[in-house]
Amino acid sequence: MIRIENLYKAFEGKPVLQGLSLEIADGETVAVLGKSGSGKTVLLKHIVGLLKPDRGTVWVDRYEVPRLKRRALYELRRRFGFVFQAAALFDSLTVYENLALPLRDRGVPEPEIRRRVQEALRRVGLEGSENLYPSEISGGMQKRVGVARALVTEPRYLFYDEPTTGLDPVTADRINDLMIRLKQELGITAVLVTHDMRSALRVADRLVLLSQGRIRVSVPVTEVFSTPDPELQDFLESIRPKTE
């Protein structure tokens, strides 16, 4: 369970989060929508303890993230998988080594590492790319490697920062299917930050709209179209078939 309570964060006096509260139940997938610059990535980074709030707090399971000592935070992070908006692959390492790194650091034996890396690459459809460097593969492939790297440690919580942005529709759907399968097969709790309404509606159980530093709307996907909020409807415009 993730509980965000009254979160405030400003950068150099410019407020980004202003009293944001949100709860995410175990097994739930929540899609976070919001305009560019609204603070979606900042929100994710607070949950995983990469940023510290000015006020308010974040709970993950029974841990209060901003107050954890470093060791305890690292311990907690073993439950997390994080897909970065720009992949953030280690460019000095091959695809295989990128995925193996977190496992090796935890002392997982090599045969087990090999098995898990193959498994994660298979899930994202990238078998056979083990020996390529990030600079040798396309942006879309990098994103999928980013997803595989988040998966390889078998996390309980997955944070996706725009995993389908900039991908062609076929690859995007492949990632969508993957997110759905992970939810169904492994019961992973996920936060999906996205501009891609199609992806949000397919994958998420609930949609939340981040605006002016708070959660403006929070609705189950089934009720999205019947929610009269104008900003939410603006987002839905992007996928409505043109009627005229």
Added chain:
Amino acid sequence: MQGLLNFLYHVGAFSRLLFYMLRGLREIRKLPGLIVQSIAHIGLGSLPLVAVASVFTGMVASVQTAYQVRDYVPLDFLGAGVAKAIMVELGPVLTALVVAGRVGAGIAAELGTMRVTEQIDALELMAIDPVRFLVLPRVIAGTIAIPLLTVIAEVVALIGSAVISYLVVQVSFATFFHGVQLFFLPKDLWGGLLKSVVFGFLITFLGCFYGFHAEGGAVGVGRATTRAVVASALAVLMFDYILGSLIYG
């Protein structure tokens, strides 16, 4: 005032990174592989450059010393003067300056890029301490590799110097190396090497520091690289004076 604040900020930030490094030592059993890799990268990578720089240093040292002392001192003692200069000053300092340009800049650019492309955040999220994983191996490797490079540089410089002494002022190899031995003090050698240990630490530490704290995209990486080189060159010269006074003063 601004200057003072900036100075205090740096003292604080340096101490913090040092503290994190000491803390990272707790996981020392994860380090040897990375250190060896780093030594190979820093040491072997810099070898050609250091060798070329040293040949010329040695050659210049001969010509210069001969020119300065030939009216007062018999050139039989040329080797002594040159060897002292190389072991005490030229070897450690010039190697450090050459390496500061190459290795310090390389480290700052590499870590800076990792910072601005969120690779360092990615390590954090994998529960891998980035200071332990990125900074410690490089600093330890530098502290080992740069004194080794310095030894090689000094040998190469002495050879270059002997050759030039023979060609230009007709001092035979035997006379030259007899001169080297004649006034040799162990302190000349270990004092110089002690300095180069400190230089190795400073260069890699500052490279890591500025890279680690880079911000603001490619421009930020460029800025970090420049700062690392400037800061390590200054630090080398400053500590050369301080250590020189302590050891030989």
